[in-house]
Structures are given as structure tokens and as C-alpha cells.
Amino acid sequence: MLVPLIVACALFMENLDSTIIATALPAIARSMNEDPLHLSMAVTSYLLSLAIFIPLSGWMADRYGARRVFRNAILIFVLGSIGCAASQSIGQLISARMLQGLGGAMMVPVGRLVLLREVDKANLVGAMSYLTIPALMAPILGPPLGGLIVTFASWRLIFLINVPIGALGWWLVSRYIREVREEHQPPLDLAGWMILGAGLAGVIFGFENLGKHVLSPGVAPAILLGGIALLVLYAWHAKHEHSPILKLSLMRVATFRVSVTGGSLFRIGVGAFSVLLPMMLQLGFGLSALQSGSITFASAVGGLLMKTIAQRLTRRFGFRDLLIRNTLICGCALVLCGWLRPSLPYALMIGFLVLTGFFRSLQFTCVNAMAFADIDEDDMSQATSFSSTAQQLALSIGVGIGVQVLNISMALRRDTALDDLDFTIAFLVMGLISLSSLLSFRRLAPNAGSSVSGHRLALANESPPTAAH
Incomplete structure (x- = not known):
């Protein structure tokens, strides 16, 4: 499991940086004598860079080799981080963030491609469970860590912490990951x-x-x-x-199609969770960023617990049954998040978030692993680019819808401050969107993706019928 951990570390660096900057924006604005609203371009420019370059990642990996592109992506991301730390103006910061986005756009899908080519399908669920950790932990660790750094040190340090992580990742990729590239690559x-x-x-x-x-x-x-x-x-x-550049014909593969459609609907709903929950705890409950982080961190603990049993669960239930049942659990849990109140004991709140983190992490692991169950080796790079593009789009849409629901709810109340009711409505809407992914998951065959899940129904279907007596 060394390769999954190497890839997970690189993805954690990228995800952590994407979330930690939000906490530091006011301090950066003061340092540069800028309006904090203008500094939101530092976040948006990164997302734009991701959107532009992620579709190119698969072609680049096939043309120049997955290991080379992944390794250079880490280097570009680190150089962009150093540029962010050295920025003296908003223009310099935006330029450096776009350079980071170029590195991140290549790092995420190509890192997943490296994993797919190094791990056989029978062990893919276990390997993919490691890749859910960055997605779960980074949005939770980012805000409190950013708050600590800004409070007790310089905001520039939030970018410089990427340097040692990136240097280690570059060396590990060079040392332990073999090079694979396509011999015959079509023109761009x-x-x-x-x-x-x-x-x-x-x-x-x-x-x-x-x-x-x-x-x-x-x-x-x-x-x-x-x-x-x-x-x-x-x-x-x-x-x-x-x-x-992106093969839409891959949607003819049933498991990939359901992973993209159902997975995107699920991510739209859950994508707002990492924004709505900290906002509710800080603006609704009146907690500090550090107190909020100590509560939301519980979701990451649940995700860590999940990786120990994910493979056994997929073998026992198969992707279809597991995704249907787990979607119901996660969607209802998301709705219940809107009913959390400051009067609830913190221990109860943390226990609830541990459970939601466990099931949400399991859902991501299943959706990500199932996507590549029936994809031909020649189409792996295209599939990783397609999947990463869909994920980034779904998460961005989720955050946009979540914030918009808060604004609409607040406007309907004719108020200028967020209230508990606004968060209750927002979590209800996002939970319903996540639950709508059931329509996609129900279309899966009972043994869909069995080459990856190892579900027992696949073995039963492959067994010859018993002779009649």
C-alpha cells in the first residue's frame, strides 16, 4: 500500500492548501491593504486554473509518462506555493495561485492514474480508501490550522508548509513509482x-x-x-x-456512467458540507475557528476508521446494495446536520459527526473504485481526467448552491444575518440533492463492478449450473 499512501500525501497537500487559504484571506488582505472581497480572486483563480487544465491531464500523462507528469506537477505546485508566500500584491498572488492550480490539475487525476496502473483491480477498493482521506481531512483541518498559523505566525507560512511535503513527495515518486506511457498517442x-x-x-x-x-x-x-x-x-x-480531449463515449460503460452521474449528485449535496458546517458552528453557534475545527475534525476520524473495513464491506454487499443503503444514510445524516443546535452536548455532536464521516468516506471509496471497474487499460487516462473533471465541477456547484440557499433563505426572512433556520433549510436542500443519486445507483446490476468489489454474487454467476438429477 506504499503507492496509495504516496499519492494520498500529494493529494492531501493540494486539498489542504485549497481550504486553508480561506481562513487566512482577511490577514492577507490587511497585509496588502486590499479589500477582503477582492482577495476572493485568490481562491477563484485557483479553481479556474484547475478547470482549464484538468481535462489536459490524461493526454499529458499518455504523451510524457504518468510518473514524469505527476512528479513535475508536485514541483510546479511547490513553486506556486513559494510564489504565493513571496507575493507582495494581489496580482502576484493571483498569478502564483494559477501556477498552483496548474500543478494541482495535473497532480489529482494523474496521481489517480498512477494508482490505477500500479494496483490490480482486486485491491482497488482498499487502495482507493486511502485517497478518500485527503478529501475528508483537508477541509476539516484547513480552517483551524489556518487560524492557528495566522494568529501566532505569518500568513506566508500557510504556503511554505507545502515545501517539505512536496519535496518528500517528489522523492518518493522518483524512488518507488515506475514509469508508464502510451506508445501511440493521438494529436492534442x-x-x-x-x-x-x-x-x-x-x-x-x-x-x-x-x-x-x-x-x-x-x-x-x-x-x-x-x-x-x-x-x-x-x-x-x-x-x-x-x-x-475528453471522451464522452466512456459514459456508455454502465459502472463509469453511474459513478459519474450518481457520484456527482452525491458530491453536489455533500460538497457544501465542508462550507456549511464550519459556518453554522462559527456564525450560528458563536464558536471560534479553533473550537469549530475541533468538532468538525470528528468527520475525518470516521473516515479513517472506514478504510480498515471498506474492502470487507464491498465484498459482502457489492457496490449496488452498498451504495443504495449508504446513500440513504448519508443523505438523511446531511439533513439532520441542519438540526444541530448549540444546546446539544458536544460529545453527542462529535459522535454523530464521526458516524457521518465514516459513511461519507465509504461512499466516496465505492464511487471512485467502481468508476474504473470496467474501463479498458487504454482508456484509463481518459477516465481519470473525466472523473476528476466531474468531481471538481460537482464540488464547486455544491458549494455554490449551498451558499445561494443560505442567501435566499436570509432574504426571504428579510434579515441581514444568518439564523439557525437558514442552515436547517440549506442542509435539507443539500441532503435531498444527495438522496437523488439513488435514481442512478438503483440502475446498477447486482454484481456491477464485481472485478473490483469481489462481491460473492459474481462468483455465483460464474459458477456452472448444478446438473439436474
Whole structure:
């Protein structure tokens, strides 16, 4: 399990950096004599860079080799981090964040591709369980860690902590991961990449700015609609392009299609959790960032516990039954989060979050592993790019919808401050969106993805029928 841990460490660095900066934005704004609202571009520019370059990652890995691209992605991310720490103006910070985004866009999907090529399908669930840890822990550790650093040290340190982590990751990749590349690589679909990148950037930028009042009224919705139109244009382009930058034909594979559609709906709902819960604890309950972090960290503990038994659960129940049951648990738990109140004992609250973290981590592990169960080796790089693009888009949409629901609820109450009711409604909406993924998961065959899950139904189907007497 050395390779999964190496990849997980790189992904943890990227995810932690993405969340930790939010806490430091006010301090960075004061240091640069800027309006904190303008500093939100430091977050948005990173997301835009991810949206533009993630679709390119699969082609790059096949053209130049997955290990080389992954290793250089870590280096680019670290250089971008150093640039962020050295920034003296908002323009310099945005430029450095876009360089970080280029590194992160290559690191996430190519890291997953490295894992898929190093681990056989029978052990994929166990390996994927390690990759859920960064996604769970980073949004939880980021805010309190950022608060500690900003309070007791310089905000520049939040970027410099990536240097030793990145240096270690670069050495481990060089030492333990073999190089794999495609011998015959088609030419780059430059037109498709430009259309798709612009469309994704428009959708993500539009959703990120809905309800934030940073842009002039109507600008964010117009950008969002423009992004959607470009994505529709790309779908037409992909049908007529021999080697598109992102193969939409992969959606014909049932397990991959359900992983993308059902997984995206689930992520839209859960994607807002990492934003809504800290906001509720700090703005609704009146807790400090450190107190909030000590409570939300419980979700990561649940995720860590999950990885020890994920493979046994998939073998026992199979992907279909496990995803259906787990979606019900996670969706209902998300709704219940909106009913948490300051009067509840902290021990009860922490215990609840440990359980929700466990089941949410299990869901991500199953969805991620099932996606590649029936994908041919030649299409692995395309599948990782497609999957990573869908995940990034779903998480951004989830955050945008969650914040927008809060704003609408607050406006309907004709108030300017968030109330417990606003968070109750927001968690209810996001929980219902997550529960809607059941429609996709129910379409799976009982033994779907059995080559990865090892479910016993697959063995029963492969056994010859007993002779009649």
C-alpha cells in the first residue's frame, strides 16, 4: 500500500492548501491593504486554473509518462506555493495561485492514474480508501490550522508548509513509482480543450460568485449560462472528433456512467458540507475557528476508521446494495446536520459527526473504485481526467448552491444575518440533492463492478449450473 499512501500525501497537500487559504484571506488582505472581497480572486483563480487544465491531464500523462507528469506537477505546485508566500500584491498572488492550480490539475487525476496502473483491480477498493482521506481531512483541518498559523505566525507560512511535503513527495515518486506511457498517442485536440476549459471555467466561476455580491448584478449568472453553452458545444464537438480531449463515449460503460452521474449528485449535496458546517458552528453557534475545527475534525476520524473495513464491506454487499443503503444514510445524516443546535452536548455532536464521516468516506471509496471497474487499460487516462473533471465541477456547484440557499433563505426572512433556520433549510436542500443519486445507483446490476468489489454474487454467476438429477 506504499503507492496509495504516496499519492494520498500529494493529494492531501493540494486539498489542504485549497481550504486553508480561506481562513487566512482577511490577514492577507490587511497585509496588502486590499479589500477582503477582492482577495476572493485568490481562491477563484485557483479553481479556474484547475478547470482549464484538468481535462489536459490524461493526454499529458499518455504523451510524457504518468510518473514524469505527476512528479513535475508536485514541483510546479511547490513553486506556486513559494510564489504565493513571496507575493507582495494581489496580482502576484493571483498569478502564483494559477501556477498552483496548474500543478494541482495535473497532480489529482494523474496521481489517480498512477494508482490505477500500479494496483490490480482486486485491491482497488482498499487502495482507493486511502485517497478518500485527503478529501475528508483537508477541509476539516484547513480552517483551524489556518487560524492557528495566522494568529501566532505569518500568513506566508500557510504556503511554505507545502515545501517539505512536496519535496518528500517528489522523492518518493522518483524512488518507488515506475514509469508508464502510451506508445501511440493521438494529436492534442486543441479546439476541444479550449472549448471545454472555457466552459468549465465559466460554470465554476459563475457558481462560485452566485450570491457573493462581488460582481455586478447579472454578471455571474451570465458567465454561468455562457459556460453551460460552451459545455453543450463541446458535447457536439466530441461526437465529431476522432480523438477528443475528453471522451464522452466512456459514459456508455454502465459502472463509469453511474459513478459519474450518481457520484456527482452525491458530491453536489455533500460538497457544501465542508462550507456549511464550519459556518453554522462559527456564525450560528458563536464558536471560534479553533473550537469549530475541533468538532468538525470528528468527520475525518470516521473516515479513517472506514478504510480498515471498506474492502470487507464491498465484498459482502457489492457496490449496488452498498451504495443504495449508504446513500440513504448519508443523505438523511446531511439533513439532520441542519438540526444541530448549540444546546446539544458536544460529545453527542462529535459522535454523530464521526458516524457521518465514516459513511461519507465509504461512499466516496465505492464511487471512485467502481468508476474504473470496467474501463479498458487504454482508456484509463481518459477516465481519470473525466472523473476528476466531474468531481471538481460537482464540488464547486455544491458549494455554490449551498451558499445561494443560505442567501435566499436570509432574504426571504428579510434579515441581514444568518439564523439557525437558514442552515436547517440549506442542509435539507443539500441532503435531498444527495438522496437523488439513488435514481442512478438503483440502475446498477447486482454484481456491477464485481472485478473490483469481489462481491460473492459474481462468483455465483460464474459458477456452472448444478446438473439436474
